[in-house]
Structure formats: C-alpha cells, structure tokens
Amino acid sequence: MTTESGVELTGMTLHPGSAAGSLLRLDAPLSFWGGSELETGRITDERHPQWGVIMAGRILVMHSGRGSSSSSSVLAEQIRAGVSPAAILLSEPDAIIVLGAIVAAELYEKSMPIVLLTHTEIDSLTEVIPVQVEATTGDATVRGVVPAPAALTVERTSTR
Amino acid sequence: MLDGREGPAVAMAMRIVVALARLRDARRLRPVASAHLDGCLHHGQAGLDFVERLVELGGQVRIPTTLNVGSLDLLHPNLARVSKSDATESRKLMDAYVALDARPTWTCAPYQVGHRPSLGEHVAWAESNAIVFCNSVLGARTDRYGDFLDASAAITGLVPDSGLHLSENRRATLVVDCGGLSDELKSSSVLYPVLGYLAGRVAGTEVPVFTGLADARPDEDKLKALGATAASAGGVALFHIAGVTPEAPTLAVALGGRSPHEVPTVVVDADAVRAARNSLTTALGDDIDAVSLGTPHFSLNEFRLLAELTIDGDAFDPSTEVWVSTSRAVLGQARDAGYLDPIEQAGATILTDTCTYVTPVLKPGTRVVMTNSGKWAYYAPGNIGVDVVFASLAECVASARVGRVVHDDRIWR
Numbered sequence: 001m002t003t004e005s006g007v008e009l010t011g012m013t014l015h016p017g018s019a020a021g022s023l024l025r026l027d028a029p030l031s032f033w034g035g036s037e038l039e040t041g042r043i044t045d046e047r048h049p050q051w052g053v054i055m056a057g058r059i060l061v062m063h064s065g066r067g068s069s070s071s072s073s074v075l076a077e078q079i080r081a082g083v084s085p086a087a088i089l090l091s092e093p094d095a096i097i098v099l100g101a102i103v104a105a106e107l108y109e110k111s112m113p114i115v116l117l118t119h120t121e122i123d124s125l126t127e128v129i130p131v132q133v134e135a136t137t138g139d140a141t142v143r144g145v146v147p148a149p150a151a152l153t154v155e156r157t158s159t160r
Numbered sequence: 161m162l163d164g165r166e167g168p169a170v171a172m173a174m175r176i177v178v179a180l181a182r183l184r185d186a187r188r189l190r191p192v193a194s195a196h197l198d199g200c201l202h203h204g205q206a207g208l209d210f211v212e213r214l215v216e217l218g219g220q221v222r223i224p225t226t227l228n229v230g231s232l233d234l235l236h237p238n239l240a241r242v243s244k245s246d247a248t249e250s251r252k253l254m255d256a257y258v259a260l261d262a263r264p265t266w267t268c269a270p271y272q273v274g275h276r277p278s279l280g281e282h283v284a285w286a287e288s289n290a291i292v293f294c295n296s297v298l299g300a301r302t303d304r305y306g307d308f309l310d311a312s313a314a315i316t317g318l319v320p321d322s323g324l325h326l327s328e329n330r331r332a333t334l335v336v337d338c339g340g341l342s343d344e345l346k347s348s349s350v351l352y353p354v355l356g357y358l359a360g361r362v363a364g365t366e367v368p369v370f371t372g373l374a375d376a377r378p379d380e381d382k383l384k385a386l387g388a389t390a391a392s393a394g395g396v397a398l399f400h401i402a403g404v405t406p407e408a409p410t411l412a413v414a415l416g417g418r419s420p421h422e423v424p425t426v427v428v429d430a431d432a433v434r435a436a437r438n439s440l441t442t443a444l445g446d447d448i449d450a451v452s453l454g455t456p457h458f459s460l461n462e463f464r465l466l467a468e469l470t471i472d473g474d475a476f477d478p479s480t481e482v483w484v485s486t487s488r489a490v491l492g493q494a495r496d497a498g499y500l501d502p503i504e505q506a507g508a509t510i511l512t513d514t515c516t517y518v519t520p521v522l523k524p525g526t527r528v529v530m531t532n533s534g535k536w537a538y539y540a541p542g543n544i545g546v547d548v549v550f551a552s553l554a555e556c557v558a559s560a561r562v563g564r565v566v567h568d569d570r571i572w573r
Contacts, residue, residue: 014183033203034542034543038203038204068288068306069198069286069304069305069306069307069309070198070201070203070306070307071307072306072307072308073199073203073204073206073207073210073307073308074203074204076206076207076210076308077203077204077205077206077207079206080205080206080209081204081205093183093184095180095183095184095309096306096307098179098180098183099176099180099307099308099309100307102175102176102179102308103176103206103210103308104206106172106175106210106213107206107209107210107213108209
C-alpha cells in the first residue's frame, strides 16, 4: 500500500540485486520484444497504455510480461546497454523476464533485481515515488526513500 | 554439472536450467531426447554474446538439435536487403549456433526435415509453431522453450519437469465444437488457419479440443496452419482434435476424465469463421503488391499443390512479387520432384533459411501483401508495416496473376 508517507513491502526475490529509482506503473502487460526499443528502453507498442514512456532507470511495476520468448533477449540487451528498468516488480513469476536478467548477470555482471509481490501489492503501487529495492537470496524489500514520518508496513501474506 | 566437472559451458547452462526449475516449482529435472533452438534471429548484442560465450567455454549440444530460421538466406544472400554490418552480425550468430554442433536446418518446421520425436517422448523445443506441432500432432512433450533456455537444455540434456511435460497439464480445458460447419469448409485448407485464429483468441494459453472435424481427416499441413495461427493469436502450445490427433482418440480421452459439461464449450458456426477470416485481412482495397506463402515453411506437399496451380496457367503479374519461404532441405526435395520448375517459371521467388516477415526482402514501397498464412497475417502488419489480405492458396495464385485481389467466397456462404 502506498501513501504520501511512504511504502515498505517485503516480497520474494526472483532475481537478486539492488536498485533505486522512481516507480513506473504499467497498466497492461508488456512484451519487451516488439513492444520496446532495443537501444533506448522506450515503449513502442502503440496499443500499450504507456506508449512512448522510457523505462530506463525506472522501477517497473506490472503484473506480468506477455508474448514472445524473444523478450528475454531484448531485456538482456537493454540491461547490457544500460537502458533497462532499474528493477522490475511483478505479481507473476514471469520466466521470460527472469531469464533475461539471469543471462545479463551471467554475461555482464549487471544484476537487475526482480521482485515477486502479491497482486494486491502490485495494484497498490500507483504513485510515481522514489523507492529503493534490495533483493537478496530469498527475501526482497521495496522501500520508499522519501523521508517518511510514519512509514506504513504491509505484511506479505502469500507469495503469489 | 553445476560444479563445473563437465566444463564451464555445462555449468553455465545448468545454472540457467536450475534457476528456471526453481521459478516453476519443478520437483526435479527431466532428461530430453532432442532440442530445437530459436536463438538464431538477431535481437541485439546480448543474444550473440550469450551463444559466443557458450562456444568459447567449449559448449556442445549433447542431444540431436535442429536450428530455427536465422535473419539471412545463406543460399540466396542477395535477396535480403540488410546492411553489411547487420549481415555480419546475423551471420556470426548463425555460425555460433552451428559451432555448438547443432544442425544447420534453418527452419521453423523441423518436423518437415526429419526431426520427429515419437509419441510421449520428452523434448525441448522453441518456436511457437514448432512447439504446438510437436505437442499436438506428434504427441511428443515439450514446454514453451525459447531464448537461452532452449540452448541450455540442449547443452545439459535436461529441463525443469513442469508445464506440458506433465500429463495433468495436457488435458483439454476447452471444447471448440466445429460440428456445424459444412463438409466443404472442413475439407478446405483455408479453414484451418481461421480455426486457429478463433481458438487462439478464445483459448489464450489453455488447451482446446476441437470436435466435429474427425470425418474431414485434416492433413499435417492443415494442422500446421491451425497450430501456428493459434500460437500467434493466443498462446496455444497444445491442442487436440477428437478422432484425429494422437492424444485424443475420443473427446473423453482428451478431457482426461472430466465430462464435457465440466469444461467451457465454444460453438463455431459459419458466421464465426467468416468473421474470423475477415479479421485476418487488414487491407481495404483490391490492390496487392506481393504474395507471401510458406509461414511456417512450405512443405513438400504444399509445393506439389502450388505446382499444380501454376503448371497450366498464366505467369504472375510482373509487378506482383510472389515469395515462398521454405527450408533448404524441402527446397531440394521439391526440385527433385519437379515441383519447382512451374512455380519459378510462373515468377515466384523461393526464400530459404529465413522468412519474409523477419528480414527485409519485400521490395521497398510494398504496402499490401496477400497470404494464405494466418500467422503471417497476424504478425506482418506489426513486424514489417504492411497491410494484409488473407485468402486460400488458390485465391493467392489467381490474384498474383492479375495483380489485384481475386476472392472466391463460395465456401464461406
């Protein structure tokens, strides 16, 4: 749950890493292949609600990706080129997205964190606020970095 | 394998397989008998770095492995309008996969070049049309593999034991009742991509079972077209046809013990197939600039049908390009069988090793393309920015002769 005072969520690490950036909420699943530009990380799917938005450096929030397995290659390439999201928060353990991050880590030692939250938690992340993502083996935290007088903690009830 | 005792390439591939097994909650890994890899299309530096790293670390496939299309026609290198640097990168990618000791089949239809796993055999295949054909028509078992995981499976010989490897996930979850369609429609090839489109739309990633088609005895080319379109318009990786496909001798077997009343049923009538057929066409007028056949790759039998349509007729209109995409193996068979001469004399160009919607081969300025492929009709507008007219093979040939759309609507009434 987000409020003006901050956000703190605990999820499951799908791929480890740490990142900071502002949240970018996608209102529909994205296919990285055919839906985003290799060189810039811009969303190019004209039917996507966030068409034209640049994902580079943002903490991407969506329930799941969709479509072709070639999206793994596209995401790995965007991580290599430094134009990928800084982290991705999902409510489905999307294998195509996670594979892109695994291979980028194997090849380039760049680890883009991917965190599994609940469907409700993903739905709650609607505001464009800066957050810090720390994903270690096992648990992951997503924490608002705005000074928060009364940070609200939401307990995770299930992993999916 | 993870500890590197079998070499660093096996360890790297195994890390990827194990990571995916964890993600999918697989209880164990399962050996696979063969693989079909789809990493040979160029999507940037990372795809090339991945396979070149495997090669550099001494990686070799340990099971028979075929390769999907690349971005180049290596037999006819002048057909694709790609820059020298793109061609170099694409060639390096294709060469690296061959260096893993995979077979340079360069086809999206490995099942047409002798790669045919048997009923119940577990394999690791990539490319959506190959996956759905393998599962549905051959009755072999593959989950939806793709980038990175396909090559990792070929190098380790192992996959997560999950998804469509498990019997409980292969039961039909949706009935598509085609019993009300006319016999004439059911025996025509043009119906099957349309049924695939409809099924993809309603089934998504579910497992549909078609009923009412057993008497029509659809052949492999029809099943290929159905599956390819269902995998494009939805995410279908397995379908059954009661009385036709190997895991569906009857509807009851396909449903795996559930009664037909326990699963949703979609009734497909003449109105539904007509509407689906129309929605595969995006062009408004009667003009066409080109015809594209062979997505998935043309089979020997499809070459025979095209030869019969071209042998005694006028040549194609010179302003209308006609492309046929196929594998180099089937091209050789078609030439030996004498099917190629009438087709080439009519004015068609054969493209091998790749496909007309993944690499730029159509002449610049091409706006409208006619095709008998539901998959091509679904992807080409987005991939290469053309409008499409979807029709039967005979309509495509008749239209290519006069350079404008000639429809034969009789069977759709």
